[in-house]
Amino acid sequence: MRTLTPRRIQETLFTAPSFLWLLVLFLVPTLMVVSMSFRTADPYGGIGDSFSLEGFKDIFSPSFPGILFRTVNLSFQTTLWCLALGLPVAYFIARAEKKHQAHLMLLIIIPFWTNFLIRVYAWKIILHPEGMLKDMLVALRLVSEDTSLLYNQGAVLLVLVYTYLPFAVLPLYAAIEKFDFTLIEASRDLGAGPLRSFFRVFLPGISQGIVSAVMVVFIPALGSYVIPDMVGGTDGEMLGNKIAQRVFVDRNLPRGSALSTLLVLAVVLPVIGGLVVKKIRSNGRAFADVPSIGEHGL
Amino acid sequence: MKGVRFSGVLTFFVLLFLYVPIAVLVFNSFNASRFGSLWGGFSLKWYSALFHDRNVWVSLTNTVVVALVSTLCSVIIGSIAGFCLYRYKGRVQRLHYGLVSLPLIFPDILMGMSLLLFFIAIGVRLSLLTIILGHITFSISYVAVTIMARLQNFDFSVVEAAQDLGASRFTILTKIYLPLLGPGLAAGAMLALTLSLDDFVITFFTAGPGSSTLPLQIYSMIKFGKPPMINALSTLFLAATFLVALGYQRISSGSKTAG
Known part of the structure; x- marks a missing residue:
């Protein structure tokens, strides 16, 4: 039974501003992207009135699987590197003395107070064919005179890791800081080796942090546009570059929308998947009432 | 603890990785040479060009x-x-x-x-x-x-x-x-x-x-x-x-x- 209690009126009043704002300027526009991809383009760079599958032409072009694979692959590798570097850093900070923790976190965050474009540009200078790094590597005979450090996938990966690393460290730190390290001692006392207690006790214990880190790195990385645009060259093009090219160069909004629809799916499907897993898990827990540690082995 | 020492060393290198690009930018902003790889002497000319844009x-x-x-x-x-x-x-x-x-x-x-x-x-x-x-x-x-x-x-x-x-x-x-x-x-x-x-x-x-x-x-x-x-x-x-x-x-x- 719904009655209009004062509390309910108050709730509605408080919910309305953000709910309506995001409904109109976030949800509706996102749905628009999906619907526009089924429309024709008009010759003036706008959107025509009739229905068409023309927009999906890119997805069926022979070069597309390559770009899609590169986009997913680079985002995946970025996520792995961010976890591999972020975990020890977060661990170190979480195990440092309490008074140093905030300062160490600040040190991680400060570089990100510079503008994002400026950070990417800094890498462009470092990796420049006549830059110091190239000279150094050539002098050490690690690379030959004619290798290019810039405009390839390696450069894109490097700058992606640079950009997303702090976003991985934050949730990992939050999870490790809350982790009860006596559990590790307990598992060792019970005869587990260091590797076993790392994989069976520590990682499951901070799984929430790992999931958040993956979410905030992998999904935004899929939509990268500026990084491959500035350091990638043609060899490092990603899905985001194709979208921007359709919108700003070809002025074909339906084709840009069709490509963006893929990104919408890439964002929404893992979120729904995550919710389903959570639901199943919480149902399972209701039956078994087990402690959360060590039960994530699925 | 060994884990702490290893992660400490790695944290140091990660911080280096995070700060080097920024240091390069600041350093180069005072570089009279147009190209980042050469040091052409101390100069504020890029700042003055900026103020006049x-x-x-x-x-x-x-x-x-x-x-x-x-x-x-x-x-x-x-x-x-x-x-x-x-x-x-x-x-x-x-x-x-x-x-x-x-x-x-x-x-x-x-x-x-x-x-x-x-x-x-x-x-x-x-x-x-x-x-x-x-x-x-x-x-x-x-x-x-x-x-x-x-x-x-x-x-x-x-x-x-x-x-x-x-x-x-x-x-x-x-x-x-x-x-x-x-x-x-x-x-x-x-x-x-x-x-x-x-x-x-x-x-x-x-x-x-x-x-x-x-x-x-x-x-x-x-x-x-x-x-x-x-x-x-x-x-x-x-x-x-x-x-x-x-x-x-x-x-x-x-x-x-x-x-």
């Missing part, structure tokens, strides 16, 4: 206008949202929470693209206003989650006590909520401000002719020459953000000792 001043003004307006609006909307998500539970709020948290992981390009289509569809001309609307949209979520986190430690019995003692709504707002949530509001505002100052992609999609912001200006500088000026600009940008953050740090640590 009219486009830089116009986009700086635009950036400040966009940042201030969007921060103000998103702090109001976002903190109400955070309060509401914390206070009320139920199906509507779960939906509300989904709507608030999804933009946090949405790739920028998708948000830019969808806003562009939306503005075209409803026939709004792209201008500073559309940029501001875009910035408010992505900042609301960040403010809301910051406020929610702060509310975890908020003691609502204080509010009930005030009500029992006959305080009016206005008194409760100004005497209890604002002072106690002040640091949270400041943190949310800082976040919205830095996000707005930093944003390129969404601005790029929603900007019309003549509504260039500083990041757009930097982008065109990188794309079409004038690189050394970017070094100077970024050094100033870094110094400015550093001062703001330092000031914020002072305020928040001051309030901690006071409370």
